[in-house]
Amino acid sequence: AQSVTQLGSHVSVSEGALVLLRCNYSSSVPPYLFWYVQYPNQGLQLLLKYTTGATLVKGINGFEAEFKKSETSFHLTKPSAHMSDAAEYFCAVSESGAAGNKLTFGGGTRVLVKP
Amino acid sequence: GAGVSQSPSNKVTEKGKDVELRCDPISGHTALYWYRQRLGQGLEFLIYFQGNSAPDKSGLPSDRFSAERTGESVSTLTIQRTQQEDSAVYLCASSLAMGLVSEQYFGPGTRLTVT
Numbered sequence: 001a002q003s004v005t006q007l008g009s010h011v012s013v014s015e016g017a018l019v020l021l022r023c024n025y026s027s028s029v030p031p032y033l034f035w036y037v038q039y040p041n042q043g044l045q046l047l048l049k050y051t052t053g054a055t056l057v058k059g060i061n062g063f064e065a066e067f068k069k070s071e072t073s074f075h076l077t078k079p080s081a082h083m084s085d086a087a088e089y090f091c092a093v094s095e096s097g098a099a100g101n102k103l104t105f106g107g108g109t110r111v112l113v114k115p
Numbered sequence: 116g117a118g119v120s121q122s123p124s125n126k127v128t129e130k131g132k133d134v135e136l137r138c139d140p141i142s143g144h145t146a147l148y149w150y151r152q153r154l155g156q157g158l159e160f161l162i163y164f165q166g167n168s169a170p171d172k173s174g175l176p177s178d179r180f181s182a183e184r185t186g187e188s189v190s191t192l193t194i195q196r197t198q199q200e201d202s203a204v205y206l207c208a209s210s211l212a213m214g215l216v217s218e219q220y221f222g223p224g225t226r227l228t229v230t
Contacts, residue, residue: 004157006157036221041223042223043118043206043208043220043221043223043224044208044221045221046218049218090157090158092158101210101217101219102160102163102171102174103148103150103158103160103219105150105157105158107156107157
C-alpha cells in the first residue's frame with residue numbers, strides 16, 4: 001500500500017522568502033508523484049508531477065519539486081513567496097502501472113504568507 | 116471549455132436521511148473519481164469509473180455509500196442513512212485516460228454537513 005506524509009500542517013513564510021513544503025512517500029513500486037494546490041472554496045489544481053525521467057520537475061507559478069528515490073521524498077519549493085501563494089498544498093502518489101491512477105494524498109500543508 | 120462541476124455546492128441534512136451528490140465531468144473525459152476530504156485532512160479515494168468497465172469501489176467506507184455513472188457522463192454519489200462522520204467535502208475529478216498518467220481535473224466539491 002502506498003502512503004504520503006507531509007511534515008507540518010501549517011507553514012508561515014514572509015513574502016519574498018523561500019517556500020519549502022516537505023513530502024515523503026512510501027510505495028512498493030516506482031511512484032508517480034504530484035503536488036496540488038487548493039485555494040479557498042476552490043477545487044484542487046495540479047502544480048506539477050513526476051512520472052519518469054528528470055528528477056527535478058518544474059511546475060506552474062514558479063514552483064518546483066525534486067524526486068529523491070533514496071530519501072523517498074518529493075519536496076516542493078519556490079524561491080520567493082508571493083502573497084498569492086497562500087493556499088493549501090497537497091502531495092499525492094499513485095502507483096505506476098496500477099489501474100486507474102488512484103491518488104493517495106497527504107494530509108495537506110496550509111501556507112500563510114506574511115507581508 | 117467548462118471544467119468539472121458539482122452540485123449542490125453545500126448540503127445540510129439530518130442524520131439518517133439519504134443524500135445524492137452530482138458530478139458533471141469534463142466532456143470527453145473517460146475516467147471519473149470521487150474523493151472525500153474531511154476537515155483538516157487530506158483526500159481519501161472513494162470510487163473510480165473508467166468508461167464502461169466495472170467501477171473500482173475499493174475506497175467506499177461502508178455499504179451506505181454507492182455511486183453510479185451512465186457511460187462517460189454524469190455521476191451521482193449516494194449516501195444512505197447519513198451519519199455525522201459523513202460530514203466532509205466530496206470532490207469529483209475527471210481525466211482523459213487511465214493508461215497514461217493523465218492529470219485529474221477537480222471540481223469545487225460539495226460540502227456535506229450532517230446534523
